[in-house]
Every structure is written in structure tokens, then in C-alpha cells.
Amino acid sequence: xxxxxxxxxxxxLLSVSCLSSCSSDKDKLAHLHDxxxxxxxxxxxxxxxxxxxxxxxxxxxxxxxFNSDADQLQAxxxxxxxxxxxxxxxxxxxxxxEYGIQIAFKGEQAFPTALAFxxxxxxxxxxxxxxxxxxxxxGTLKQLxxxxxxxxxxxxxxxxxxxxxxxxxxxxxxxxxxxLAPISFVVGKEWYGLEVxxxxxxxxxxHRPLEFKxxxxxxxxxxxxxxxxxxxxxxxxxxxxxxxxxxxxPYHNFHPAYYIRNPEVKATSTAGFWEKIGKSLRRNLVxxxxxxxxxxxxxxxxxITFFSILLGSVLGMGxxxxxxSRRKWMRGVAGFYSWFMSSIPILVLLxxxxxxxxxxxxxxxxxxxxxxxxxDFAAGAGEIYSTSLSAIPHGQTEAGxxxxxxxLQTFFHIVLPQALKRGLPLFQGQCISLLKGTSIVGxxxxxxxxxxxxxxxxxxxxxxVPLLIVTLIYFLLAWLIxxxxxxxxxxxxxx
Amino acid sequence: xxTVRHLSKTYHNPDGTSLTVLKDINCEIGPGxxxxxxxxxxxxxxxxxxxxxxxxxxxxxxxxxxxxxxLAKGYxxxxxxxxxxxxxxxxxxxxxxxxLENIQYAPVKILGKSKAEAREEALSLLRKVGLAEKxxxxxxxxxxxxxxxxxxxxxxxxxxEVILFDEPTSALDPTMVGEVLSVMRQLARDGMTMLIVTHxxxxxxxxxxxxxxxYDGYIHEDxxxxxxxxxxxxxxxxxxxxxxxxxxxxxTGDDFDFQGMYTAMARFCIKxxxxxxxxxxxxxxxxxxxxxxxxxxxxxVRINYKEITNEASLDFMVEKLEKSPLNDQSKxxxxxSDVVEEATTRGFRVKLVL
Numbered sequence: 094x095x096x097x098x099x100x101x102x103x104x105x106l107l108s109v110s111c112l113s114s115c116s117s118d119k120d121k122l123a124h125l126h127d128x129x130x131x132x133x134x135x136x137x138x139x140x141x142x143x144x145x146x147x148x149x150x151x152x153x154x155x156x157x158x159f160n161s162d163a164d165q166l167q168a169x170x171x172x173x174x175x176x177x178x179x180x181x182x183x184x185x186x187x188x189x190x191e192y193g194i195q196i197a198f199k200g201e202q203a204f205p206t207a208l209a210f211x212x213x214x215x216x217x218x219x220x221x222x223x224x225x226x227x228x229x230x231x232g233t234l235k236q237l238x239x240x241x242x243x244x245x246x247x248x249x250x251x252x253x254x255x256x257x258x259x260x261x262x263x264x265x266x267x268x269x270x271x272x273l274a275p276i277s278f279v280v281g282k283e284w285y286g287l288e289v290x291x292x293x294x295x296x297x298x299x300h301r302p303l304e305f306k307x308x309x310x311x312x313x314x315x316x317x318x319x320x321x322x323x324x325x326x327x328x329x330x331x332x333x334x335x336x337x338x339x340x341x342x343p344y345h346n347f348h349p350a351y352y353i354r355n356p357e358v359k360a361t362s363t364a365g366f367w368e369k370i371g372k373s374l375r376r377n378l379v380x381x382x383x384x385x386x387x388x389x390x391x392x393x394x395x396x397i398t399f400f401s402i403l404l405g406s407v408l409g410m411g412x413x414x415x416x417x418s419r420r421k422w423m424r425g426v427a428g429f430y431s432w433f434m435s436s437i438p439i440l441v442l443l444x445x446x447x448x449x450x451x452x453x454x455x456x457x458x459x460x461x462x463x464x465x466x467x468x469d470f471a472a473g474a475g476e477i478y479s480t481s482l483s484a485i486p487h488g489q490t491e492a493g494x495x496x497x498x499x500x501l502q503t504f505f506h507i508v509l510p511q512a513l514k515r516g517l518p519l520f521q522g523q524c525i526s527l528l529k530g531t532s533i534v535g536x537x538x539x540x541x542x543x544x545x546x547x548x549x550x551x552x553x554x555x556x557x558v559p560l561l562i563v564t565l566i567y568f569l570l571a572w573l574i575x576x577x578x579x580x581x582x583x584x585x586x587x588x
Numbered sequence: 589x590x591t592v593r594h595l596s597k598t599y600h601n602p603d604g605t606s607l608t609v610l611k612d613i614n615c616e617i618g619p620g621x622x623x624x625x626x627x628x629x630x631x632x633x634x635x636x637x638x639x640x641x642x643x644x645x646x647x648x649x650x651x652x653x654x655x656x657x658x659l660a661k662g663y664x665x666x667x668x669x670x671x672x673x674x675x676x677x678x679x680x681x682x683x684x685x686x687x688l689e690n691i692q693y694a695p696v697k698i699l700g701k702s703k704a705e706a707r708e709e710a711l712s713l714l715r716k717v718g719l720a721e722k723x724x725x726x727x728x729x730x731x732x733x734x735x736x737x738x739x740x741x742x743x744x745x746x747x748x749e750v751i752l753f754d755e756p757t758s759a760l761d762p763t764m765v766g767e768v769l770s771v772m773r774q775l776a777r778d779g780m781t782m783l784i785v786t787h788x789x790x791x792x793x794x795x796x797x798x799x800x801x802x803y804d805g806y807i808h809e810d811x812x813x814x815x816x817x818x819x820x821x822x823x824x825x826x827x828x829x830x831x832x833x834x835x836x837x838x839x840t841g842d843d844f845d846f847q848g849m850y851t852a853m854a855r856f857c858i859k860x861x862x863x864x865x866x867x868x869x870x871x872x873x874x875x876x877x878x879x880x881x882x883x884x885x886x887x888x889v890r891i892n893y894k895e896i897t898n899e900a901s902l903d904f905m906v907e908k909l910e911k912s913p914l915n916d917q918s919k920x921x922x923x924x925s926d927v928v929e930e931a932t933t934r935g936f937r938v939k940l941v942l
Contacts, residue, residue: 491643492680496694496746497670506697511684 137174167556181350205343209324221341241287257293268312270326288325390545405470412475434472481516595649611805624792627802673748713741733764762858909936
């Protein structure tokens with residue numbers, strides 16, 4: 094056993110050291126000033142972005158794809174990637190300095206960027222275009238771009254230029270695909286950024302208030318399914334996307350920036366260990382009141398977990414009753430349900446429920462999540478109940494009946510207490526895996542605990558501390574579940 | 589008290605076949621009767637008992653309990669079972685409760701007795717079955733015999749009018765049968781109405797007021813123990829009650845597993861309630877095999893027990909032998925009551941009656 098472990102460690106160490114040694118293509122990086130120079134290098138970028146599409150046409154580079162900017166930055170810093178391709182605005186001078194990275198060069202190619210709308214709402218596009226035309230004419234658009242896209246906003250980044258409509262009962266629902274300064278980002282509960290200001294202009298033009306929701310790339314699906322009215326977050330206009338959506342006039346042409354590690358600046362500061370920890374905690378929790386994301390996310394996670402366990406436990410009783418029925422077709426239904434639920438990935442179920450089944454039903458994402466997790470939990474719980482009950486010998490039931498208990502009394506007084514004792518550890522495990530499973534609800538725009546960590550990461554670009562905090566809280570929650578279950582289980586139900 | 593008329597029970601299998609276990613049962617059971625139900629395996633003894641308290645609902649006929657038809661629609665079955673207790677082969681004690689809780693649970697939950705009152709009664713019942721000191725342990729830590737005694741106490745706690753015993757000693761190690769039977773004997777003396785499915789013939793004969801011999805789905809013969817065991821009217825009854833139990837060993841040579849044989853014989857003695865003869869059996873075998881008949885190999889050794897006469901004997905047989913191998917019977921006479929030497933068709937047999 095020990096040998097096996099040290100072997101695995103050895104292999105890990107070897108691969109890590111190999112990674113770092115391969116990374117030093119210093120010469121190439123020092124003279125990197127155009128796309129040709131990328132040959133033979135490892136390039137990090139966002140999954141499904143335009144850079145992904147462009148760069149994947151080249152077979153002389155190794156493309157590394159990530160879902161978040163924080164992960165990409167971490168890959169660059171740790172030496173897993175040599176170059177990082179992103180919008181020129183993503184890493185501002187402050188962040189570049191902080192992490193010791195620099196822009197090697199900016200790409201020639203220009204990417205027109207615009208707000209996207211549903212195909213069945215050309216009126217909204219026309220309104221947006223009218224707003225943009227006015228803003229161009231009176232210079233507001235240039236003002237906005239000067240404010241957000243030059244680095245002026247660093248000093249005064251929350252400055253509000255554009256008024257917004259705040260009343261009305263027909264809100265414009267805005268799906269944001271990124272939480273990223275300076276395009277669209279959230280501080281506390283307020284949204285800021287260049288495209289947010291454009292949306293605000295549209296809002297006051299139409300006299301409709303705004304409602305923001307962070308979807309990640311699944312926002313594309315939200316827009317298509319009518320869960321949102323417009324999509325923001327630096328959407329490049331591409332022919333593929335034009336087939337799916339209507340784009341307003343592009344407000345800007347973005348250029349890609351190629352970021353590399355700054356060879357002069359070693360990213361090690363002179364600060365001591367505790368000082369560093371303190372600084373990191375301050376940045377990730379205190380600044381902009383970021384701890385509120387954690388508490389808000391914790392509440393969402395708790396809410397979904399609690400109600401799913403509650404509802405799922407009850408539904409599970411139904412599944413169990415079906416599976417123990419005398420009628421063959423009822424057992425068949427239960428069997429099919431268990432098979433279906435154990436075969437479908439919970440994320441797929443969640444997405445299908447949210448984007449297909451309950452579209453237009455007006456149910457909140459959290460409700461849909463509770464339904465999905467309850468359905469999933471019911472299958473597992475039903476099986477646990479069923480096996481626990483089967484484990485109690487039939488003689489116990491007979492003894493109860495023979496003493497003069499009715500069937501119901503026999504079940505509740507004699508069989509159930511014994512089954513509970515057997516099933517509890519399994520049930521506990523099921524609850525904890527549900528808790529962990531809820532970490533995917535970010536896919537349907539719920540800001541749960543995991544998503545809270547992501548939100549903080551996408552603003553601070555700190556790969557480690559938010560994850561660590563979130564992990565610790567999950568540990569704590571799991572422990573809490575065990576404790577709670579122990580409390581609600583009758584210790585000694587007997588007399 | 590209990591009247592059974594034309595009772596029948598047929599099991600229908602999912603594949604369309606069916607099996608009729610009880611064909612036509614008729615009987616009358618009065619208060620205070622102790623009835624043993626005996627018969628070969630698979631003749632419906634347990635099914636009959638379980639039909640009486642409707643754990644296995646009969647498919648035909650009627651059962652009257654104190655004049656009421658318990659098979660009538662809407663008859664409160666659980667009320668019936670409160671008056672008709674049952675003791676199971678596998679005890680079926682509630683494993684999640686202590687001994688005391690097992691006993692007082694039903695009186696508190698069903699009869700609405702106070703916990704204190706139920707506890708007092710439970711303790712006194714435990715004293716009656718000799719297990720008061722085990723009141724607070726869990727069934728796990730009890731031996732089979734102790735478990736069955738607790739199960740009897742649990743049954744008595746409901747104050748039943750009749751108790752059904754479904755092979756109460758069949759799952760027990762032979763050494764533990766006695767303690768359970770003695771509790772049952774005590775109950776019979778106290779006047780409890782009992783129906784007992786059992787394979788303990790000696791017990792059935794000594795304790796029962798009546799015996800049902802079940803055969804082929806019917807009560808084949810019904811009568812006092814004396815009638816059924818000593819003067820059965822029907823041939824099947826006779827074959828069953830007067831059968832001889834035996835176990836046979838072939839002593840091939842000196843490599844034979846003598847220790848194994850002695851162990852098997854001891855078990856045979858305990859099982860047939862002649863444990864006190866264990867030592868004598870072993871001494872006699874040793875004497876015969878190693879001394880008096882030392883030169884005769886191979887030899888067949890047989891231990892016999894006839895339940896009805898309580899008669900045990902040992903046979904030593906050698907094939908193709910024409911005259912007695914014994915020169916001197918004096919050593920044997922002090923150990924056994926009779927020595928019979930006889931030639932058989934295949935050889936010669938020495939029978940030692942114990």
C-alpha cells in the first residue's frame with residue numbers, strides 16, 4: 094500500500110517537474126510580437142471564445158482551454174501556459190502589476206462587439222440602435238468608451254454616467270455571460286460596466302427597469318428560450334451567432350491581447366507569510382464587501398439542499414412504496430424511475446428542466462433546482478428505504494401481528510425503527526452527496542456557494558483563497574448535516 | 589373455544605400451478621386443553637397453526653373462536669390475535685429492544701397499561717421463565733433457549749386465552765430444548781390452553797391432553813396420547829409414532845474416526861432425550877470395539893432409539909459370521925440390561941439393550 098502511494102506521488106512529482114521544465118522557452122517569449130511567434134507555445138484562452146475558434150485552426154500551437162479568466166491567469170502564472178489570449182481590457186494595469194504579467198502584443202484582428210437580442214424581438218434591436226445612434230451623435234458613447242476602456246476608471250471605477258429607469262412592471266431581463274470588468278461586473282448587488290451602461294441607456298429610452306442575471310455561457314440558452322430579453326458580456330458578432338440572434342450595431346471593435354509573464358518581475362513580493370494571507374483575505378472578502386457573496390451563496394446552497402432533502406425524502410417514500418407493491422406494473426414504474434434517475438447526470442436533468450420543461454412557467458431557478466434535486470434524491474432515498482426495510486426479517490412483522498398489532502402499527506412501531514437504524518448511514522451519505530451536487534446550480538444562474546467563490550475569483554483573479562474558503566464551508570455543512578440527522582433520529586424510540 | 593370446520597388452504601403459484609396443503613380440517617378445542625400436533629414434515633402442521641390466527645389466511649372452511657366466525661368480513665383480526673398468542677420457531681424477538689421492553693411493549697401500546705404496571709408484570713413473567721436477571725440485556729446476547737423463554741413471556745404478557753406454539757424447540761441446540769419444554773410444561777400445569785406443533789414425542793406424550801396426528805392435509809387421527817402412541821387405529825399413525833430412530837456407523841479398520849462416532853452418538857442421545865445414557869453408550873462401544881470384538885473388522889455399529897417405549901439399544905454386526913463372537917458376557921452384564929445374540933441372514937448381530 095505504502096509503495097503504491099509513494100509511486101503515485103513520484104509520478105505526480107515527475108509530471109509536475111516536467112511541466113515546469115518544458116515551459117522555459119524564454120527566447121521565443123522574449124521576441125514574441127506577432128501571431129507567427131506563437132508557434133510551439135502553449136496558449137491559454139476561454140472555451141468557445143473567438144480566440145478559441147481562431148487559434149484552434151493552427152496546428153503548430155498547443156491550445157489550453159479554460160472556463161474562467163481566473164483559471165487562465167493561474168495557468169499562466171504557474172507555467173502551465175506560456176501565453177494567455179484575452180480581450181485587451183481584461184487584465185488592467187493594476188492586475189498586471191499585481192501578478193507580474195505584461196502584454197506582449199495586441200492582435201491585428203478586430204472583433205466587432207454588440208448586445209444580442211432574440212430573433213422575435215426586432216423592435217428591441219431597433220430601439221437599441223436608435224439609442225446607440227443618439228449616443229454616437231452627442232458624444233456619450235465616446236465618453237463611455239473613454240471612461241471604461243482606457244484605464245481611467247481604475248481610480249473611480251464605480252462612476253455612474255447613464256441614468257436608468259427604476260419603475261415599471263415589465264423589466265428588461267438582462268443575461269450576463271461574464272462577470273468581468275470593465276464590460277459587465279457586479280459589486281454587491283449592483284451591476285457596472287460599459288455594456289451595463291448601454292443597457293441602462295436602453296432602459297431609460299424604453300422606460301423599462303432592468304433585471305440582471307449572471308448565466309455564464311449558458312446565458313445563450315437563456316436568451317434563446319425566452320428567459321432573458323438581451324444578452325451582454327462582450328459578445329463578439331460572428332456569423333454563427335447571427336444565425337441564432339439579432340445583434341445591435343457593434344459599439345466597439347476589440348483586439349485580442351497576448352499576455353505573458355513578465356520575465357523581470359518574479360511574482361514573489363517581499364511581504365511575510367501572514368501579511369500575504371491577511372492581504373489575500375482582505376482582497377477576497379473585505380474589499381467591495383465580497384463576503385456578502387459567500388453569505389448569500391451559503392443561504393442559496395442551504396435553501397436548495399434543505400428543501401430538496403425534505404421533498405426528496407417524502408417522494409422517496411412513494412418510490413419505495415411503489416417498489417414494494419404487489420402489483421407488477423407499479424414495481425415496473427419504480428424500477429424505471431430509479432434506473433432513469435441513476436442514469437441521467439444531474440446537471441443534464443437540471444438544464445433540461447430549466448431550459449426546456451419549465452420554460453415560461455415563471456418558476457424561479459431555485460425552485461427548478463429544488464425540483465431537480467428532489468427528483469434525484471427521491472430515487473436514491475427510495476432505494477435506501479427499500480433495502481433497509483427488506484433487511485428487517487419478515488419474522489419481526491409476524492411477531493408484531495401475532496401480538497395483536499395492526500399492520501400499520503406493526504410497521505411503525507416495530508419494522509420502521511429497526512429500518513431507520515440500518516438506513517441512517519446510507520441516508521447520511523445521500524444527503525451529503527446532494528449537498529455537494531448542488532454546486533452545479535450556477536449553470537442556471539443561481540448564485541450558490543460555489544458560484545460565490547467563482548464571482549470573487551473573477552474579480553480578484555485569486556485562484557486559491559476563495560476556493561479554500563468555499564471548501565471549508567462545504568466541510569462544515571457536511572458535518573452539520575450529520576449532526577442534524579443525529580438530532581432528528583430517535584435515539585431510543587422504544588418506550 | 590375453537591371450532592374448525594372444513595378448513596382448507598391452497599397456495600397458488602405465479603406459474604399457474606397450485607398446492608393444497610390443508611385439505612379438510614375439522615376439530616373442536618376446549619379451554620384448558622393441551623394439544624400436540626404431530627406428523628411427518630410437509631403435512632400442513634404449521635400451516636394449520638398459522639391459519640388459526642390468520643397469519644396464513646385459509647382459503648376455505650370456517651373457524652369459530654368463542655362462537656364468532658373469525659373469517660367473516662370485517663372481523664377485527666388484531667383483536668383475535670391479542671387473545672391467541674403465538675410462539676415462533678425462530679423466536680422473532682424484537683432485536684432493537686431489551687428483554688424487558690420486548691415483553692412490556694405490546695401491553696403498553698395495545699392494552700394501554702401504564703409503564704410501571706407493565707414493567708412489574710414483565711418482571712414477574714421473567715421470573716416465571718427464570719430470566720429476571722436478563723431484563724435489561726438485548727436479545728443478541730441470549731442463547732436460543734433463553735430467547736425462546738423470553739418469547740413465551742412476551743406472549744404471556746398479553747394475557748392470551750390460548751397460545752399457539754409453532755415448533756418452539758426445532759431451532760434450538762439439543763442442550764437447550766429442556767429449559768423451553770419445562771417452561772411449557774409449567775404452563776400446561778397452570779391450565780393454559782395450548783396448541784403445539786412439535787417433534788418432541790416424549791414431551792407430546794407426557795404433557796398433552798390430546799394429540800392430532802396430521803397426515804396429507806388432514807387430521808388423520810385424533811385422540812389421547814395413550815391411544816395414539818400405544819394403540820393407534822390407523823397404519824400411518826402407527827408407522828409414525830412407533831418408528832425407531834437410528835444412526836449407523838461403519839467401523840472399517842483402526843484408522844476409523846472413533847472420536848467422530850462418539851460425538852455423533854452423544855448428539856443422538858441428547859436429541860432423543862436420553863442424554864443420561866451418553867457415558868454408558870461410549871463405555872459399551874469402547875469395550876466392544878477395542879476388547880470383546882477387537883478382531884472383527886469391518887463391523888457395523890448402530891444406535892437405536894424407539895421413542896414410544898423409550899427404549900435405546902446398540903447393535904454390533906459382522907457379516908458372514910455364524911456364531912457369537914462373545915466368549916464372556918460378564919463384563920457387559922453390569923453395563924446393560926440385556927444382551928441378545930442372534931444370527932441374521934447376512935451375518936451375526938449382538939444387541940445390547942441399554
